[in-house]
Amino acid sequence: MNGGQDLGGMMGFGPVRPEPGEPVFHAAWERRVFALTLAMARPGGWNIDQSRFARESSIPVATSPRAITRSGSPWARAAARRTGPGDGG
Amino acid sequence: MPTTGAHDHDDHDHGSSLSPIEARVRALETILTEKGYVDPAALDRLIETYETRIGPRNGARVVARAWHDPAYRQRLLADATAAIAELGFTGRQGEHMVAVANTGEVHNLVVCTLCSCYPWPVLGLPPVWYKSAPYRSRAVLDPRSVLAEFGLVLPPEKAIRVWDSTAEIRYLVIPERPGGTEGWSEERLAALVTRDSMIGTGLALGPAGEP
Numbered sequence: 001m002n003g004g005q006d007l008g009g010m011m012g013f014g015p016v017r018p019e020p021g022e023p024v025f026h027a028a029w030e031r032r033v034f035a036l037t038l039a040m041a042r043p044g045g046w047n048i049d050q051s052r053f054a055r056e057s058s059i060p061v062a063t064s065p066r067a068i069t070r071s072g073s074p075w076a077r078a079a080a081r082r083t084g085p086g087d088g089g
Numbered sequence: 090m091p092t093t094g095a096h097d098h099d100d101h102d103h104g105s106s107l108s109p110i111e112a113r114v115r116a117l118e119t120i121l122t123e124k125g126y127v128d129p130a131a132l133d134r135l136i137e138t139y140e141t142r143i144g145p146r147n148g149a150r151v152v153a154r155a156w157h158d159p160a161y162r163q164r165l166l167a168d169a170t171a172a173i174a175e176l177g178f179t180g181r182q183g184e185h186m187v188a189v190a191n192t193g194e195v196h197n198l199v200v201c202t203l204c205s206c207y208p209w210p211v212l213g214l215p216p217v218w219y220k221s222a223p224y225r226s227r228a229v230l231d232p233r234s235v236l237a238e239f240g241l242v243l244p245p246e247k248a249i250r251v252w253d254s255t256a257e258i259r260y261l262v263i264p265e266r267p268g269g270t271e272g273w274s275e276e277r278l279a280a281l282v283t284r285d286s287m288i289g290t291g292l293a294l295g296p297a298g299e300p
Contacts, residue, residue, distance in 0.1 A: 005203050005204060007225040007226040008200075008202030008203075008228075008230070008253065009230045010230075011230070013223040013226050013227070015223060016218050016224045016227070017218060018238070019216065024140045024144075024213065024214055028111075029110055029111045029114040029115075031136045031140075032136075033114055034139070035136050036114075036127060036132065039127045039132055039135065040127065052204075056204075074205060079113055079114050079117060080113075
């Protein structure tokens, strides 16, 4: 379980930056990715373990905090998973 | 108000004005719709639900009831999933709930070091900072300094207990009830319960609404 997703105790990411008055979504496309992700759980084609594996595989190996930080927002990764090659969905 | 439907984006019919991520998401929705997997109207409903109905005000009602009703508090601590369902809050990402109560001696803090597990039915969708690498890495390593970044400085003698969510279990912190609220109604109490106080990165507001 020590893949790139396993951040507990890792150093080097800097401070937490809370956003006062943060909206639920920051862009219209984030709303659509969220809803598509939820909706596509219904027709399925994968189980929760496959889904988790895909999620964790979309994060770079934790060679450095910078590599993870540069991998982009969770919503962008969710969209990429659903359009990338080899996606079981 | 922001638009939600793919059909009512400001820039429709002008694909070249879309950013790469917007174009990608638009294409994804289009192909899934054409294949009959999703209905854009259903997507709108999902978005509306999580932007307006499922959020931290639900959790605030749970906490306020626990403050107000000792028997409910006991049920919540014994079986949070069932106690939260009494108020009608059930569903995805809340199937296995655990409530942890702050006391004079112990402060609880919730994190998901592996991803972004969060109790949707009572808190809604997680904020960006909760999903961020700095929070996930340091909440378990140095929680006291993480809390300080939220403006919360706890006395050194107060223990901090950090709960790392699993694939199934979702945690809800019951903050300490503020002094000076004796005899208050549940509704009035609920207004003092902030989202962050139910994650553990904050405290409940004081009786005058002060942090």
